[in-house]
Amino acid sequence: MILLENPLFAGISASELSQMEDCFQMERKTYREKEELPIGGKIGILLSGCISLNRLDIDGNLSMLEYMTEGGIFGAFFSLFADTSDLMVICEKACTVVFIDTFHITKRCHNACHHHTVVVENLLQLMTEKVQQLSEKVEILSHRSIREKLLCYFRMQSGKQGSVHFELPFSFSALASYLCVDRSAMTRELRKMKAEGLLEVNGRNICLYA
Amino acid sequence: MILLENPLFAGISASELSQMEDCFQMERKTYREKEELPIGGKIGILLSGCISLNRLDIDGNLSMLEYMTEGGIFGAFFSLFADTSDLMVICEKACTVVFIDTFHITKRCHNACHHHTVVVENLLQLMTEKVQQLSEKVEILSHRSIREKLLCYFRMQSGKQGSVHFELPFSFSALASYLCVDRSAMTRELRKMKAEGLLEVNGRNICLYA
DNA sequence: AAAGTGTTGTTGCAAATGCAACAGAAAGGG
DNA sequence: CCCTTTCTGTTGCATTTGCAACAACACTTT
Numbered sequence: 001m002i003l004l005e006n007p008l009f010a011g012i013s014a015s016e017l018s019q020m021e022d023c024f025q026m027e028r029k030t031y032r033e034k035e036e037l038p039i040g041g042k043i044g045i046l047l048s049g050c051i052s053l054n055r056l057d058i059d060g061n062l063s064m065l066e067y068m069t070e071g072g073i074f075g076a077f078f079s080l081f082a083d084t085s086d087l088m089v090i091c092e093k094a095c096t097v098v099f100i101d102t103f104h105i106t107k108r109c110h111n112a113c114h115h116h117t118v119v120v121e122n123l124l125q126l127m128t129e130k131v132q133q134l135s136e137k138v139e140i141l142s143h144r145s146i147r148e149k150l151l152c153y154f155r156m157q158s159g160k161q162g163s164v165h166f167e168l169p170f171s172f173s174a175l176a177s178y179l180c181v182d183r184s185a186m187t188r189e190l191r192k193m194k195a196e197g198l199l200e201v202n203g204r205n206i207c208l209y210a
Numbered sequence: 211m212i213l214l215e216n217p218l219f220a221g222i223s224a225s226e227l228s229q230m231e232d233c234f235q236m237e238r239k240t241y242r243e244k245e246e247l248p249i250g251g252k253i254g255i256l257l258s259g260c261i262s263l264n265r266l267d268i269d270g271n272l273s274m275l276e277y278m279t280e281g282g283i284f285g286a287f288f289s290l291f292a293d294t295s296d297l298m299v300i301c302e303k304a305c306t307v308v309f310i311d312t313f314h315i316t317k318r319c320h321n322a323c324h325h326h327t328v329v330v331e332n333l334l335q336l337m338t339e340k341v342q343q344l345s346e347k348v349e350i351l352s353h354r355s356i357r358e359k360l361l362c363y364f365r366m367q368s369g370k371q372g373s374v375h376f377e378l379p380f381s382f383s384a385l386a387s388y389l390c391v392d393r394s395a396m397t398r399e400l401r402k403m404k405a406e407g408l409l410e411v412n413g414r415n416i417c418l419y420a
Numbered sequence: 421a422a423a424g425t426g427t428t429g430t431t432g433c434a435a436a437t438g439c440a441a442c443a444g445a446a447a448g449g450g
Numbered sequence: 451c452c453c454t455t456t457c458t459g460t461t462g463c464a465t466t467t468g469c470a471a472c473a474a475c476a477c478t479t480t
Contacts, residue, residue: 065345077338106331120330121316127337128287134344135275141351142390144438145466173427180352182468187429189466354468355436383457392438397459399436 001047001070003098008045008073008122016115024104031091039075039089042099046072049095053079054088067092076102077127141180146189149179154199154208168204211257211280213308218255218283218332226325234314241301249285249299252309256282259305263289264298277302286312287337351390356399359389364409364418378414 003009004017012020020026028047031037037044037051046068053066053074068074079087105119136156143149153175157166168175176183193199198210213219214227222230230236238257241247247254247261256278263276263284278284289297315329346366353359363385367376378385386393403409410417 137348185467395437
């Protein structure tokens with residue numbers, strides 16, 4: 001994937017970007033599977049490959065917080081916890097990353113360049129999306145029963161896809177994990193809901209009546 | 211509360227701020243209880259009084275998402291959902307608000323003012339904190355049992371206050387509501403945990419042994 | 421073809437949880 | 451001071467849930 005296609009640079013021309021690459025002192029680096037990547041003070045943009053964001057558990061276990069494919073942005077502004085001390089970014093598939101020091105984004109330069117403004121706008125936009133995405137998850141997880149979680153999630157999907165018919169972007173196993181409930185219990189609840197006529201299921205296609 | 215004390219303007223002098231008030235065309239408005247405030251395209255800074263952020267439920271009910279006291283920041287960049295169409299900001303106690311059009315924050319001016327840089331840095335910092343705060347809540351709610359949620363929350367508090375002794379910032383009722391569990395069931399679980407020697411409770415002071 | 425991997429559906433059972441209801445304690449307001 | 455509200459602790463009970471285990475199916479790899 002090309003750097004220019006990254007949402008952080010939406011609305012920026014190729015020539016502006018190459019100018020910015022010098023001005024922002026962007027660094028391009030490659031990593032191999034299982035190598036560790038730095039986090040502090042930089043934004044990382046994943047051009048190819050995959051990485052994971054992990055936290056060192058209190059029991060010493062590594063638990064994966066996020067899995068990212070090409071186009072993903074990580075590091076400063078996006079790291080999920082206050083203390084990055086127990087966070088680790090690990091290369092999952094050989095990857096290429098562009099690093100930008102946060103300093104270059106927040107500082108004002110005397111040129112008042114158009115592209116600089118745009119990057120800050122894009123960054124704010126991306127963070128707003130992150131906030132929204134997390135808020136949605138909180139809203140779903142705030143419900144106490146499996147049924148309520150399912151309905152909440154389904155309504156959101158229905159809203160996003162603009163129809164009572166919509167398609168799961170997940171497998172049902174992954175959905176259970178996303179909703180933080182037991183898969184077999186979720187299947188059981190879905191069966192009940194079908195029986196009550198609340199919805200219909202065909203593979204990953206769902207039709208919501210409630 | 212004075213505008214200058216707001217975290218958005220941390221590191222900015224009084225003279226810089228008054229200059230900025232003109233340059234950014236900040237508007238100061240007052241509202242009475244139950245009045246509705248605008249959201250779109252602006253940041254609102256709450257100087258005094260209280261507001262609430264509400265969502266119009268699918269069943270037509272208003273559910274409160276956030277309650278904010280003086281110093282709070284709301285609106286663009288902070289609104290929790292993608293479509294602000296069903297969001298409402300309502301004045302809970304007579305309040306004074308300063309509005310800033312987002313345009314003035316993201317645009318580059320030719321002066322490359324120090325204070326402009328600082329405000330953008332502060333804004334990014336505030337949003338980062340919001341992301342962290344939401345991520346923490348997701349992590350807590352991801353656990354399935356009341357005991358695990360409690361332990362997760364207690365460990366975070368213990369970490370933040372830097373000791374196995376720490377104080378709840380909440381009443382226990384509010385804690386149950388924050389963890390999205392039944393209060394009586396939570397009390398029951400706390401009793402068990404005390405019996406097992408996992409922790410001690412004195413009013414809102416907690417000592418965590420696990 | 422065979423073996424392996426991941427997804428989905430099912431069930432029994434024990435344990436956890438929510439719910440409702442009640443009562444005493446603590447805090448705040450007039 | 452009394453009155454009201456909120457917080458806290460308790461219990462019984464029905465329901466929900468997680469867990470473990472198994473089977474059928476699709477798909478990929480060898």
